[in-house]
Amino acid sequence: MTRVVVAGTSFGRIYLEAVVGAPDFTLAGVLARGSDHSRACAVRYDVPLFGSAEEVPDDVEIACVVVRSGALGGPGTGLAQAFLRRGVHVLQEHPVHADEIAANLRVARAGDAAYAVNTLYPNLRPVRRFLAAVGVLRSRQRLDFIDAACNSQVAYPLLDVLGRMTGGLRPWTFGDVHVARRQPFVSLHAEVGGVPVTVRVQNQVHPGDPDNHSHLFHRISVGCEGGVLTLADTHGPVLWNPRLHSPRDETGRLVMAGPGTERLDVPSTVVVGDEPPGTYHQVFADLWPDAVARSLRNLRQDATEPGRRMAEGQWALGVSRMWSDLTARIGLPELVEPPEPEPIPLADLLGSKGPA
Template sequence: MSGAPLRVVVAGTSFGRVYLDAVLSAPEHFRLAGVLVRGGDYSRALAERHGVPLFTSVAEVPEEVDIACVVVRSGATGGPGSRIARALLARGIHVLQEHPVHTAEITECVRAAREGGSAYAVNTLHPDLVPVRRFLAAAEVVRRRQGIRFVDAVCNSQVAYPLLDVIGRAVGALRPWSFDEPVRTAGQPFTSLNAVVGGVPVTLRVQNQVHPEDPDNHSYLMHRVALGCEGGVLTLADTHGPVLWNARMHAPRDATGRLVMSGERVDRLKEPSTTVLGPAGTSTFHDVFTGLWPDAVRRSLLRLCEDIARPERRAGSGQWALGVSRAWADLTARLGMPELIRPGEPESLPTAELTAAVEGLEP
């Protein structure tokens, strides 16, 4: 990408703060040109702090703005985000919209983008996180060398949308997909179901629970994904890493039929049972919010810039976004409405205490 930085307006200042950080972190590519919000005190103070105008309607956004990041709830979660996106696209302003977005809304936005001569993309964020990118890079090797035999995944229902995006990229396709009838057991926090994504067998466990007053918290985890092949199992231990490779245990037999458990001539016995792919350490949650997530948004914006520069890419981007949304709609239809829970703030368990317990063991 070359030339003058593109002028970007961010709509929404809740999760939109991550988008603001992303834009500000890449001044060679982007320039923050304003904030589009309803006009609360926090948003006004935020716009003043960054020295940019605050707009309270799409009509106030200047014609010279290049990109709008719409980080306002879409119709999928009861908000006006898709309506805002359509209005901006119709004016020729390129749009990156935060997920989840219903299929019908994406179709309408793609149509508005085509009529306005603009580019449109749905941002699922998670595939652009550095640890997930490591996982997907390793998955590509697995897929090319041996093919993927199965996927085992677990998530919270709040992040099932990006999970399907990650699985689709890992196995190389979304279609064909299907989801079996889920199994629900009283007292169990997770709902289990068998599925197929991209023709690959998938087992899913979903914590289909939400705190109605605090929906962004109270997940036991975000994502954990394992995919298996002839040689072993590749695992994304958490959305934010690390990535693990478990070589498949297989010992040959000697002339008497006994397993060979040692010997310099058996190369596969020299393989570590588990290898961390990439850095062994992981980020603090502070670093996730201020580093990993803005970096992922920046990558999404740069990919949108490629669609802006090369209009022939836009149809493919739209088709993938539609596929993810349709698969998500099928999954959520199977899962049904989430169980409403209202737990208190979870008690922290000090890592040092766990470390001390492990270090106290005899070798």
């Protein structure tokens, strides 16, 4: 049983649920500044509340640092290094600047500890299913294009996903940014791992409510000779659209049925996988904690296989450098203050009818 401490109780709540819900980990404590919420978390999970890394006992093997890094003006990286110096393996929540990652890797080597940046979303079950299907496409045909959209808050993990899709981050290039009046998205052409990519980013943030008001998290399509595979949303589903291609008869007209048109006798859209998208309650309670638990297991494997640490560290550096390149091009987010969105009842959409 691997003993884990979680630093941070805001998004750290997802990590706490991941640890207590996994049979191979045990929660050894919460590290926080001592707010009422943090104290309540420690009481809820019946674990000690620590005020500093030095207070954490030596039998803790992994520290989850879910505190803002220096890239966001927080103390997370200093906290990560305090654990790494003691030989405690660290999983740090993204985003983390490349210079901080490089410094953390040096401290980790000196402390004989494993260090990883958790981008979370590549380990979500729907995204893993999407990446596995992309791997099948890539093994058989060239990837002709990728079209990707996201909110600026989750652009960092999008780049991680794109690199996994193409089989590598390099070479990457980002072209000029296109901004149109009254458009919530900025767009640019790019290349990742040698594959042409179109990137659209909702580069907007509500200054008083930055975790809300995203039009979407991630939406990604990848095309090849055989068709288009789409991750409709970060939380699924994965869709496959086989390419429409019909033979022609001796007059040049398309043949739509009969012998030679077997490739047309397939659904125009197929849902890949048998797990339907869940509610957002289920996303918070199951899907995200499951992804964190998978990241923890990957870190634990890095700890037992030092040869993996260098490769993981180089990948993390590459993702962070790509993110710095992208954010430098798209600039600071536009500040917006829209009202709370009004939900649309699903029954209204299901009951809608087209023109008679």
